[in-house]
Amino acid sequence: MTSSAVEIQASTLAGYADASKLRQANDQDWVLDQAPVEPRVHADLGSGIGQLLEATLERFPSLQRAVGLEQSEHRLREAADRLRRFGDRVRLRQADLRSPEPMDLSPDLVTMTSVLHWLYPVEERLFAWLGQHMALDGTFLLTTYHPSRDEHGLGGEDELVREALVALGTDRTLVPRRFADHDVVPIATRTRDAKGLHRLLERHLRVVTTAERDAVVQVGSAAEYEHFHAATFGDYYSRMVEPGLRADFFRAVGEAAWRRQQERGHVSHMPIRLWKTTTRG
Numbered sequence: 634m635t636s637s638a639v640e641i642q643a644s645t646l647a648g649y650a651d652a653s654k655l656r657q658a659n660d661q662d663w664v665l666d667q668a669p670v671e672p673r674v675h676a677d678l679g680s681g682i683g684q685l686l687e688a689t690l691e692r693f694p695s696l697q698r699a700v701g702l703e704q705s706e707h708r709l710r711e712a713a714d715r716l717r718r719f720g721d722r723v724r725l726r727q728a729d730l731r732s733p734e735p736m737d738l739s740p741d742l743v744t745m746t747s748v749l750h751w752l753y754p755v756e757e758r759l760f761a762w763l764g765q766h767m768a769l770d771g772t773f774l775l776t777t778y779h780p781s782r783d784e785h786g787l788g789g790e791d792e793l794v795r796e797a798l799v800a801l802g803t804d805r806t807l808v809p810r811r812f813a814d815h816d817v818v819p820i821a822t823r824t825r826d827a828k829g830l831h832r833l834l835e836r837h838l839r840v841v842t843t844a845e846r847d848a849v850v851q852v853g854s855a856a857e858y859e860h861f862h863a864a865t866f867g868d869y870y871s872r873m874v875e876p877g878l879r880a881d882f883f884r885a886v887g888e889a890a891w892r893r894q895q896e897r898g899h900v901s902h903m904p905i906r907l908w909k910t911t912t913r914g
């Protein structure tokens with residue numbers, strides 16, 4: 634069976650440069666305003682297509698080295714194209730942050746934006762690794778989402794997925810079981826609450842400040858959200874649906890989002906938190 638364009642997009646996480654304008658790219662300045670004045674070595678974890686590395690390289694002439702660690706080969710290739718003009722100041726590596734490997738650099742600036750939920754439930758390994766690898770008094774800037782969740786642990790993007798599954802014929806009450814049967818941990822469960830995360834961070838790092846604001850997503854059409862979902866969540870949720878229905882699934886997610894946009898004036902609305910942390914010294 635041939636895959637549809639949106640399934641190919643999801644399997645390669647393509648289209649993120651456009652999709653991230655709806656949400657993630659809006660956090661760049663908010664995050665970098667908390668960076669040290671003259672960082673020397675920056676490591677971006679889950680560096681995607683290299684947008685944040687590009688921003689630090691442009692903003693901080695002091696940067697000798699910018700390192701991106703990222704799981705997706707497709708994203709690493711796109712990042713390499715984007716960052717080629719910075720020559721050997723850039724180093725990109727394929728890495729699984731759930732089991733981080735030793736690093737020969739000690740970054741004084743580390744960022745991780747819109748990634749932590751993918752490391753659940755073993756985020757602590759990364760915090761321990763940072764405690765060992767970051768320069769003394771280095772700064773780790775982390776953003777985390779905090780959607781509300783229902784009694785089954787579903788919330789945020791899970792709600793749109795629930796609508797899409799129901800539109801494709803699943804009984805609403807059976808949706809949580811469908812998640813469990815396919816080992817899809819709801820994103821609202823993956824995003825721990827702020828208190829639990831604070832405790833986890835403090836075991837290895839020192840939380841200096843936190844700030845919170847609203848992460849609002851608005852779209853102009855169902856198709857726009859369909860592509861945002863494919864570029865951001867890839868095939869994480871679509872694997873719950875049999876192959877012949879996957880294109881319909883992505884379309885149904887877009888339609889559910891568009892219905893919300895028309896009813897509420899936005900698709901989603903949830904707190905995003907920025908944590909500024911440092912080494913324990």
Ligand SMILES: C[S@@+](CC[C@H](N)C(=O)[O-])C[C@H]1O[C@@H](n2cnc3c(N)ncnc32)[C@H](O)[C@@H]1O
Pocket residue numbers: 653657658678679680681682684702703704705708728729730731745746747748751752865
């Ligand atoms: C929503 S994107 C965020 C990208 C970028 N940090 C930003 O703020 O736009 C999440 C990124 O985390 C990467 N990622 C997810 N799980 C990962 C893992 N276990 N190890 C490394 N990277 C991972 C994905 O491939 C993706 O590029």
